[in-house]
Amino acid sequence: MEMVPLTHYLFLSATLFVIGVVGVLVRRNAIVVFMSIEIMLNAVNISLIAFDRYLNLHDGQIFSFMVMCVAAAEVSVGLAIIISLFRNKPTINLDEFNIMKS
Amino acid sequence: MELLIFYPLAGICIVLALGVVINNSPVNSAMSLIGMMLGLAGIFILQQAHFIAILQIIIYAGAIMVLFMFVIMLLNLKGKGEDDSWISRDKDLLLTVLSSLLAVGVLYKIIIIINAGDFNSPALPPDSFGTVREVGTILFTKFILPFEMASILLLVAMIGAVVLAKSKVD
Numbered sequence: 001m002e003m004v005p006l007t008h009y010l011f012l013s014a015t016l017f018v019i020g021v022v023g024v025l026v027r028r029n030a031i032v033v034f035m036s037i038e039i040m041l042n043a044v045n046i047s048l049i050a051f052d053r054y055l056n057l058h059d060g061q062i063f064s065f066m067v068m069c070v071a072a073a074e075v076s077v078g079l080a081i082i083i084s085l086f087r088n089k090p091t092i093n094l095d096e097f098n099i100m101k102s
Numbered sequence: 103m104e105l106l107i108f109y110p111l112a113g114i115c116i117v118l119a120l121g122v123v124i125n126n127s128p129v130n131s132a133m134s135l136i137g138m139m140l141g142l143a144g145i146f147i148l149q150q151a152h153f154i155a156i157l158q159i160i161i162y163a164g165a166i167m168v169l170f171m172f173v174i175m176l177l178n179l180k181g182k183g184e185d186d187s188w189i190s191r192d193k194d195l196l197l198t199v200l201s202s203l204l205a206v207g208v209l210y211k212i213i214i215i216i217n218a219g220d221f222n223s224p225a226l227p228p229d230s231f232g233t234v235r236e237v238g239t240i241l242f243t244k245f246i247l248p249f250e251m252a253s254i255l256l257l258v259a260m261i262g263a264v265v266l267a268k269s270k271v272d
Contacts, residue, residue, distance in 0.1 A: 004108045004148070006221045011213060012112045012145070016119050018209040023123040025201035031128045031174060035135050038166065039119050042142055045158075049151045056227050058240045061154050062248070065241070068161050069252040073259030075166050079173045080266035086177055 009050035016043035030082050030092040034075065041071045107148055115141040128174045132167060139163040150232040 016039055023036025045064040052060025086092060118141065121134035139162040146155035230236055241249055 003226070004104045007216055007219070008105075008108060008112070009145075009149070010216045012115065014209055014212040014216065015116055018205045018212075019116070019119045019123060021208075022202050022205045025205065026198045027123065029128060031170065031177075032122070032131050035122050035131055035170065038135065038162070039122060039138070042139070042162070045154075046142065046145065049146055049149050049154060052151070053149045053227060053231070054221070056231070058232070058237055059245075061151055061232065061237050062241055062245045064151075064154055065157065065237075066248060066252055068157060069256060072161060072166060073255050075169055076259050076263040077266065079169060080263040082173065083176070083267050092177065 006050055006054045009046055013043045013046040013050070016040075016046070028094050030085075030094050033094065034078055034082075038071060038075070041067055104148060108145070111141050111144045111148070114138075115145070129171070132170050132174060135170075136163050136167050139167065150227060152232050153234045153237045154232070156234075 020036045020038075020040035020043060023039065024033050027033055027036065045067055048060040048064045048067070052058065052064075082092060085097060089096065115138050118134045118138040122131045122138065125131045125134060139158060143155040143158040143163070146152075146158060
């Protein structure tokens, strides 16, 4: 059975990562920015697992497992921050949050 | 044969990821993201990472996206002005175009670097590669310390989320 070359997975990973970066840079909706961060984390997981199979190790899978743990922690804390910000000021437009800027 | 499965899955993933960025409504973005997670689970299965694929569906497409949908529904942003618009202000258009061009340039550079790399055709892994037994054995022997650290991290995140969402901002 013909296997997919490693470079294809790396191309997919790079493309998804860049889409996530563009999402973070362009969008001003806090929730969509969070989703773009999730896209970036997933793109990294593709690279990890592709190299993992290429090198015939399991370390990459363990590492992507850790990435998933961090993503879950990040989302739970981040959405809690968004909710408490929304309680303070009823908007999730990131441009309107400038209370830290004196 | 694998390529025939890979290309449609990769195409679906890229289109849905673009959909996350382009969609106006956060609900549509979340739906696209769920589709992308499922497509990535398919790609992980293609790479014999069955355990990670299942985790991807359970954690990402299940737990995390439900949390996103929950927050979107909770905040109920209908009619809150410019929140849903693609780009908040017109004067940001230049910055948007510039940052997108920058990102595409970075992608071009990455592709050149990947093409320059010398990757031989990989050795075929054994059939048991990536099963729950294999990954679990390694996870609970070689990587037991990171595993316990992850559990502490999740506990801290849980406490942090409760404290943040509970406290009144005065």
